[in-house]
Amino acid sequence: MKQYLLSVCYPAGGSQPPPAALNKIMSDVIALQREMQSADVWVFSGGLHAANSATVLRHQNGDIVLTDGPFIESKEQIGGITIVRVPDLDAALLWAGKLARATTTPIEVRPFMEHPS
Amino acid sequence: MAVLTRFLGDISFAEEAVQEAFTIALAKWPSNGIPPSPAGWLITTARNKALDRLRREASRSERQHAAQLLNDVEQAEEHDVRDDHLRLIFTCCHPALAPDAQVALTLRLIGGLSTEEIAHAFLLQPATLAQRLSRAKAKIRDANIPYRVPEAAELPARLQAVLAVVYLIFNEGYSTSSGGEVLRTELCDEAIRLGRLLVTLIPQESETLGLLALMLLIDARRDARVAGGDLVLLSEQDRTLWDESKMDEGRALMRVCLTRNRPGIYQLQAAINAVHGDAPSAARTDWQQILELYDQLMSIAPSAVVALNRAVAVAEVHGAAHALQLVDAIDLPKYHLYHAVRADLLRRIGRTADAASAYRLALDNCENKRERDFLIRQCQSLARH
Secondary structure, three states: OEEEEEEEEEEOOOOOOOHHHHHHHHHHHHHHHHHHHHOOOEEEEEEOOOHHHOEEEEEEOOEEEEEEOOOOOOOEEEEEEEEEEEOOHHHHHHHHHHHHHHHOOOEEEEEOOOOOO | OHHHHHHHOOHHHHHHHHHHHHHHHHHHHHHHOOOOOHHHHHHHHHHHHHHHHHHHOOOOHHHHHHHHHHOOHHHOOHHHHHHHHHHHHHHHOOOOOOHHHHHHHHHHHHOOOOHHHHHHHOOOOHHHHHHHHHHHHHHHHHOOOOOOOOOOOOHHHHHHHHHHHHHHHHHHHHOOOEEOOOOOHHHHHHHHHHHHHHHHHOOOOHHHHHHHHHHHHHHOOHHHHEEOOEEOOHHHOOHHHOOHHHHHHHHHHHHHHHHHOOOOHHHHHHHHHHHHHHOOOHHHOOHHHHHHHHHHHHHHOOOHHHHHHHHHHHHHHHOHHHHHHHHHOOOOOOOHHHHHHHHHHHHHOOOHHHHHHHHHHHHHOOEEHHHHHHHHHHHHHHHHO
């Protein structure tokens, strides 16, 4: 079994969908999470606040220095993540396709490295 | 290669083992003679080399597991080899890989072309292509792209990706996009070889037959397409140079497709080329039938390029003025053939100045030297009329 990170991508500063559409998205995403759980592939998922709520820490000359804002300023942001545990990429792509339909946004699929153990 | 990849689960590892086996064969066969079953000998030797390496790297647990599986390689039956071949094709043409990576992997691992040969065919530096290949192989390994034939539900879509890769290879050979040659025959030959392989592996899918028929029917005109290094249009070609045996093979495949009655984009394009092939001269081409086939193609796979080709048939059936109206509504500003078709239609209705500027637009968007020469000749001949 292998773990894949499914990231929800959306344009930074874009306008939110109207409330009715947003409600539909939310209920579709929750339904999909239940489907993932009953298929026993779900590891974790969660939505993220906007990137400007982020704080970056750097190790500099023995000290930890903080900066306000995201590490990478980008036109696209990660709006949320889901981790699935499945046999191979095709299975991950199948779930990612369902997630893209539910969120109506692009989904990036990225494999985790194997555990060293 | 395909057998070992299944057992090892790692394309690069299998490749190295096979390469070692070939090196040993080159050293031994000239003096010891060729073994009774060369393929079996190579598989066994590659397997032993892989086992040696697994013992050396015994700390790697996943490869220890593979060592057990390797013992089964010798028991691989003929139909397993066939299935392994198919698995490797679907892995190479996986839609999660970039199209150029799919093409390079297919030519390298299925076609068996060397990195240098592929680089030469695509006018790339061997180092660039080697990097592209190793990146693709790393993704297959890291993302765990499965090594298997897709299930029935996904098969048609995934097969389309495989057919598209083979047709891309053929087209790059037949209408070379850049450089100084009209044709790169080694790519056409390789694509046809791959097409034949797909027909043996997946004979039940009509589009597989359609693709092979299409490539054969086009490739049959290869020798007539170039004269003295220059490009020759279909209407100007010396039809006695057409390869009748390739045409016949293509027609026979089309007859099988017709009895199945499950048309697709490759079968329809093959049918269009078969009509050209049946015409004793350009003037006696059955354009009405070609137009009907393009109408069908537009209904199942509409695209601007198909619309452009359909307009060429419309010009023959309903006249250049009518076709020009259709062409003007198509949006393909970067495609040199769009401007070339438009220029030819303008010339035919006497708008010479407009035709000349259309030829210049075609030239601006064309990178193949022979095609450029052809367009320049066409443009110059305007002035003489």
